[in-house]
Amino acid sequence: MKKIGLLTGGGDCPGLNAVIRAVAKSALRNGYKVIGFKDGFKGFIENNFVDIEDRFVSGIIAKGGTILGTSNIANPFRYTLPPYGTPDSPSDLSAKVKEIFELHELDCLITIGGDGTQNMAYKIHQMGLPVIGVPKTIDNDLASTDYTFGYDTAFQIATEAVDRVHTTAESHDRVLIVETMGRYAGWIALRSAIAGGGDIVLIPEIEYKSEDIISYLKKRRANGKLFSIIVVAEGAKEKGGDLTVSKVVNNSTDPLRLGGVSYKIADMVEKNTCFEARVVVLGHLQRGGTPTAFDRWLSTCFGSKAVELFEEKKFGKMVAIRGQNFIEVDLKDAVGFLKRVERDSEEVKAAVNVGMSFGNSEVG
Ligand code: F6P
Numbered sequence: 001m002k003k004i005g006l007l008t009g010g011g012d013c014p015g016l017n018a019v020i021r022a023v024a025k026s027a028l029r030n031g032y033k034v035i036g037f038k039d040g041f042k043g044f045i046e047n048n049f050v051d052i053e054d055r056f057v058s059g060i061i062a063k064g065g066t067i068l069g070t071s072n073i074a075n076p077f078r079y080t081l082p083p084y085g086t087p088d089s090p091s092d093l094s095a096k097v098k099e100i101f102e103l104h105e106l107d108c109l110i111t112i113g114g115d116g117t118q119n120m121a122y123k124i125h126q127m128g129l130p131v132i133g134v135p136k137t138i139d140n141d142l143a144s145t146d147y148t149f150g151y152d153t154a155f156q157i158a159t160e161a162v163d164r165v166h167t168t169a170e171s172h173d174r175v176l177i178v179e180t181m182g183r184y185a186g187w188i189a190l191r192s193a194i195a196g197g198g199d200i201v202l203i204p205e206i207e208y209k210s211e212d213i214i215s216y217l218k219k220r221r222a223n224g225k226l227f228s229i230i231v232v233a234e235g236a237k238e239k240g241g242d243l244t245v246s247k248v249v250n251n252s253t254d255p256l257r258l259g260g261v262s263y264k265i266a267d268m269v270e271k272n273t274c275f276e277a278r279v280v281v282l283g284h285l286q287r288g289g290t291p292t293a294f295d296r297w298l299s300t301c302f303g304s305k306a307v308e309l310f311e312e313k314k315f316g317k318m319v320a321i322r323g324q325n326f327i328e329v330d331l332k333d334a335v336g337f338l339k340r341v342e343r344d345s346e347e348v349k350a351a352v353n354v355g356m357s358f359g360n361s362e363v364g
Pocket of ligand 1: 072138181182287
């Protein structure tokens with residue numbers, strides 16, 4: 001009987017369970033055995049796994065998080081967890097990876113995760129082992145796929161927040177600043193600002209200038225608009241300035257945790273105008289709870305496609321969506337560089353056309 005191993009790695013996001021369900025159902029109906037490793041590569045290295053049967057995945061399509069658990073620290077090639085390593089002395093556990101494949105006689109490992117996890121998957125593929133990736137992240141920043149699952153849910157949650165702060169901003173004539181996640185890409189901030197009718201959007205791809213934010217806010221006030229909504233991505237930064245780092249997680253694939261830029265902006269607005277400013281940092285709310293219908297649909301099609309690739313023995317690939325089509329791309333082309341908002345894209349143009357400012361007078 002053929003055997004598929006499955007794990008979810010990196011930060012959690014809505015839709016992970018829908019992928020687990022789709023992989024399990026598609027595999028089980030073809031007579032394959034499926035095992036799920038707990039807590040991403042941590043469980044893989046520790047050989048901590050569960051047998052996945054149909055009842056295990058029953059009723060989970062709408063459930064957020066991951067029933068398998070995840071880790072955004074465990075990296076088999078720079079392992080920093082006990083008993084094999086420490087943050088100061090990471091270990092290369094390539095031999096252990098091979099050992100676990102052999103122990104279970106795995107015919108394939110399906111890795112559900114973002115850039116970090118797919119990088120690890122690519123390294124496993126380079127060792128000559130069969131892996132297939134499924135792209136996850138609320139940041140939607142993976143190259144080679146139009147969408148990653150989880151993004152749509154975060155986009156909806158951020159849009160609802162932008163909608164909701166309108167009434168309170170208007171009641172108090174305030175500047176309300178909504179901070180989204182997204183790491184080094186502005187997809188959540190830009191699209192929720194467009195969909196929610198934000199006034200200013202600040203994204204990592206376009207550095208802002210404080211003086212341009214101030215003059216835009218003052219112009220709005222002069223035109224009788226007494227409140228303003230600013231949507232800022234956690235990775236946005238002032239021209240010539242630095243990223244706002246909230247925490248450094250030394251043993252993580254990307255140690256920097258961003259967050260807090262909205263407080264800098266609120267401070268700057270209050271110092272330079274007579275407007276009151278308040279901040280809402282959305283944080284992990286964007287990753288929690290029920291996936292949207294789109295994410296459940298995407299996750300299901302991704303999971304099913306991953307099993308199809310397994311049947312066709314197409315390893316070293318990641319499933320992807322391009323336009324209306326589910327395709328496979330080489331893992332090596334899918335990792336290592338990010339998909340970011342392009343300054344001269346149609347959607348940046350659309351935002352400018354509806355009067356939105358990027359906090360930079362050179363745009364628009
Ligand atoms: O990559 C997903 C993401 O949610 C980013 O948007 C955010 O910067 C980061 O993960 C937060 O990581 P953690 O869950 O470790 O705080």
